[in-house]
Amino acid sequence: MDIIAKERAEVTVQIHRRTLARFVLFLLALLIIADVTVIMQSHSMALELNRQQVNKKLSLAGDFCVEAILKGDYVSVEQFLLAWAEGYDEVLQLKATAANGFLLVNYQRKQNSPHTLTATHQAVFQNQPVLTIEIVENLDALYSAQRLNALTLVGLSIVIVAIFGYLLWTTLRRTVFLPLRNEIRDHQKAQHELTLRGRELEISNKDLEAFCYSVSHDLRAPLRGIHGFSTVLNEDYNDKLDDTGRDYLRRICDGATKMSLLIDVLLELSHVSRLKLIIKEVNLSEIATDIISDLQFQDPERKVTFTLQPKLIVNGDHQLLRVALTNLFNNAWKYSRLKPQAIIIFSKETSEKGKDIYCVSDNGAGFDTQYADKLFEAFQRLHRQDEFEGTGVGLATVKRVIERHHGQVWATSTLGEGSKFYFSLG
Amino acid sequence: MKYLSPLLFGMAVIIFTLSPTFATVADELLLGIHPYKSAKILHKSFAPLAEVISRATGKPVRIVIAKDYQQHIQQVGKSKLDIAYMGPVSYVQLVARYGPMPMLARLEINGSPTFQGHIFARATDTIRTLNDIKGKQFAFGNPASTMSHLVPRHMLWKAGVGAENLAGFDFLGNHTNVALAVLSGKYDAGAVKEEVFHKNKSRGLRSIAVTPKLSEHLFVANTNLPKQQFDIIRKAMLSLHQQKNGMVTLRGIKKTMTALVPVKDNDYDNLRQILKELASIGVK
Numbered sequence: 001m002d003i004i005a006k007e008r009a010e011v012t013v014q015i016h017r018r019t020l021a022r023f024v025l026f027l028l029a030l031l032i033i034a035d036v037t038v039i040m041q042s043h044s045m046a047l048e049l050n051r052q053q054v055n056k057k058l059s060l061a062g063d064f065c066v067e068a069i070l071k072g073d074y075v076s077v078e079q080f081l082l083a084w085a086e087g088y089d090e091v092l093q094l095k096a097t098a099a100n101g102f103l104l105v106n107y108q109r110k111q112n113s114p115h116t117l118t119a120t121h122q123a124v125f126q127n128q129p130v131l132t133i134e135i136v137e138n139l140d141a142l143y144s145a146q147r148l149n150a151l152t153l154v155g156l157s158i159v160i161v162a163i164f165g166y167l168l169w170t171t172l173r174r175t176v177f178l179p180l181r182n183e184i185r186d187h188q189k190a191q192h193e194l195t196l197r198g199r200e201l202e203i204s205n206k207d208l209e210a211f212c213y214s215v216s217h218d219l220r221a222p223l224r225g226i227h228g229f230s231t232v233l234n235e236d237y238n239d240k241l242d243d244t245g246r247d248y249l250r251r252i253c254d255g256a257t258k259m260s261l262l263i264d265v266l267l268e269l270s271h272v273s274r275l276k277l278i279i280k281e282v283n284l285s286e287i288a289t290d291i292i293s294d295l296q297f298q299d300p301e302r303k304v305t306f307t308l309q310p311k312l313i314v315n316g317d318h319q320l321l322r323v324a325l326t327n328l329f330n331n332a333w334k335y336s337r338l339k340p341q342a343i344i345i346f347s348k349e350t351s352e353k354g355k356d357i358y359c360v361s362d363n364g365a366g367f368d369t370q371y372a373d374k375l376f377e378a379f380q381r382l383h384r385q386d387e388f389e390g391t392g393v394g395l396a397t398v399k400r401v402i403e404r405h406h407g408q409v410w411a412t413s414t415l416g417e418g419s420k421f422y423f424s425l426g
Numbered sequence: 427m428k429y430l431s432p433l434l435f436g437m438a439v440i441i442f443t444l445s446p447t448f449a450t451v452a453d454e455l456l457l458g459i460h461p462y463k464s465a466k467i468l469h470k471s472f473a474p475l476a477e478v479i480s481r482a483t484g485k486p487v488r489i490v491i492a493k494d495y496q497q498h499i500q501q502v503g504k505s506k507l508d509i510a511y512m513g514p515v516s517y518v519q520l521v522a523r524y525g526p527m528p529m530l531a532r533l534e535i536n537g538s539p540t541f542q543g544h545i546f547a548r549a550t551d552t553i554r555t556l557n558d559i560k561g562k563q564f565a566f567g568n569p570a571s572t573m574s575h576l577v578p579r580h581m582l583w584k585a586g587v588g589a590e591n592l593a594g595f596d597f598l599g600n601h602t603n604v605a606l607a608v609l610s611g612k613y614d615a616g617a618v619k620e621e622v623f624h625k626n627k628s629r630g631l632r633s634i635a636v637t638p639k640l641s642e643h644l645f646v647a648n649t650n651l652p653k654q655q656f657d658i659i660r661k662a663m664l665s666l667h668q669q670k671n672g673m674v675t676l677r678g679i680k681k682t683m684t685a686l687v688p689v690k691d692n693d694y695d696n697l698r699q700i701l702k703e704l705a706s707i708g709v710k
């Protein structure tokens with residue numbers, strides 16, 4: 001569980017890292033596209049500028065040549081153009097052709113280049129062509145300068161993106177990933193601890209319940225022995241006992257019966273705690289009707305008025321809810337016994353927060369509200385045994401059932417006038 | 427080390443002769459050069475020869491460069507120079523004006539003490555004879571130049587092609603301009619010295635006529651130079667091509683020079699005749 005969470009955290013960070021890498025690559029691609037555009041533009045601009053410069057040079061040279069040729073000074077033209085071509089390192093070839101096609105100057109540098117520019121200029125005098133100068137320039141220097149520029153630009157882009165990406169990564173790590181990782185770790189730790197404690201709790205509860213069950217269960221056999229033999233003693237040896245003896249025997253029987261009852265309710269409490277919940281729609285009104293008819297069947301003499309709200313339907317475990325309602329109605333029936341006209345009501349109310357609250361109320365003996373919380377603890381009773389008999393486990397069982405439904409249970413009362421037992425579910 | 431002392435000496439000579447006046451210092455020889463190139467270049471190219479003469483005579487030699495050709499002739503004629511270098515036309519003019527001059531030696535170029543020139547047209551043109559040049563545009567070099575003007579001008583005249591028979595003519599300053607101008611189609615024909623013609627022939631020239639052979643440039647001496655010194659200098663010059671470093675000295679003056687050879691006044695008779703006839707028709 002811990003390792004899985006850790007892996008999940010790693011995966012999250014890795015996903016972020018991948019996203020960042022993709023973003024940085026995209027940025028780089030974008031920058032390089034921009035670079036290429038700029039480089040291409042600057043390259044064509046540089047070429048155009050070069051062409052313009054060459055044309056200007058040729059035009060100036062042409063002007064000089066025309067001037068010299070008009071004076072018949074061909075030597076100057078030849079010398080000038082040769083010196084000119086020789087002097088400009090980028091001139092690979094220069095040809096000057098007279099109007100009649102005579103090649104006056106033919107300069108060839110002992111050098112070649114894959115990148116050249118050829119420009120031609122026709123020097124004219126009074127609209128008559130005098131000299132055509134054709135020049136081939138070496139653009140290697142220009143190209144290599146452009147190449148250097150391009151490399152610098154691309155290199156710079158890469159460096160910028162790398163620095164930017166690194167900064168972004170470290171910032172993200174510091175501001176997002178590390179806290180995230182820490183949070184995940186803390187969470188993991190807390191969860192781990194919770195799991196451990198939960199398991200411990202579960203184990204101790206289970207142990208307790210198992211102990212309780214086995215004790216209750218194992219007590220039954222000897223109890224049955226005590227009960228059986230005291231019955232035999234009472235029937236077969238009744239005449240051989242005096243009154244005191246018979247009284248003792250009766251007390252043994254009563255004790256055994258009571259103990260059996262105690263074991264029953266304890267087993268029920270244990271059962272309620274251990275049972276696996278089966279959550280379904282449950283009609284509480286139907287269960288209540290059922291329980292009441294049982295109660296009346298057992299004691300048909302009693303005059304009790306039941307008021308039941310129909311169709312009280314909830315989601316819960318049918319069996320457990322039946323146990324809870326049985327206990328609540330048993331109490332209401334029992335503690336209203338002294339009233340000539342008992343009244344028992346089962347109804348639903350709605351809390352301020354809009355929650356459904358169910359209520360079993362009676363007009364019986366009531367109890368001192370000072371101890372209202374104590375009632376739900378096992379073996380806690382507010383009435384004497386000779387007043388109202390009981391084990392003190394019933395409400396504890398109710399509480400367990402309601403808790404297992406994530407609900408709440410509480411009680412109110414006016415001593416001598418009656419009690420109200422409320423519960424809500426989940 | 428061997429070259430250092432003549433070099434230093436030459437430098438001294440140069441510095442000395444650069445001073446504005448050249449009043450003769452006692453026992454100093456003046457070597458005059460006509461200004462066919464810049465003074466600086468001439469000083470440099472003639473310094474080794476000056477050194478040769480100096481060594482032969484035991485006297486310092488100073489190089490003097492005239493302002494122009496006429497001043498040069500005048501200085502030689504008035505005996506203001508001890509030794510003078512000049513072209514054939516200058517020599518003929520010198521003798522005509524100042525009488526005979528003691529002659530030291532003339533240049534031998536590629537084994538020949540004479541030179542000639544060509545009257546030419548474009549190889550693609552229809553001009554074949556001097557007569558064909560009638561009515562055409564003609565290019566000359568310098569008006570004072572032997573082979574790019576005077577001699578060809580005489581030849582044309584002799585062939586019946588006077589200036590008035592030409593469509594036009596111009597002086598383009600130098601030989602190469604003439605060759606290139608004809609090649610470029612600006613002129614139909616022209617005249618240049620032989621070497622320039624041969625240099626440009628392959629570019630599309632055809633010779634129409636060859637000039638007579640003229641005697642080369644020469645060295646003359648001052649009429650007042652003692653006979654003994656004249657002989658020493660003449661001997662030094664004529665044997666120079668056999669001397670150690672002699673060829674270097676000669677080539678320093680002209681790359682194609684192979685020797686300095688004997689010269690006589692009648693070597694220049696044909697030129698003298700040409701110039702005389704030209705003068706008669708007003709060409710000087």
Ligand SMILES: Nc1ncnc2c1ncn2[C@@H]1O[C@H](COP(=O)(O)OP(=O)(O)O)[C@@H](O)[C@H]1O
Pocket residue numbers: 331332335362364365366367375380381382383389390391392393394395396418419
């Ligand atoms: N309806 C009621 N009216 C008055 N007191 C009640 C009522 N229900 C329960 N009590 C009080 O709460 C105590 C605990 O109830 P319960 O756990 O059911 O035990 P038991 O009924 O066996 O005594 C009872 O002893 C009684 O004092």
Ligand SMILES: [Mg+2]
Pocket residue numbers: 327330331390391392393394395
């Ligand atoms: Mg009870």
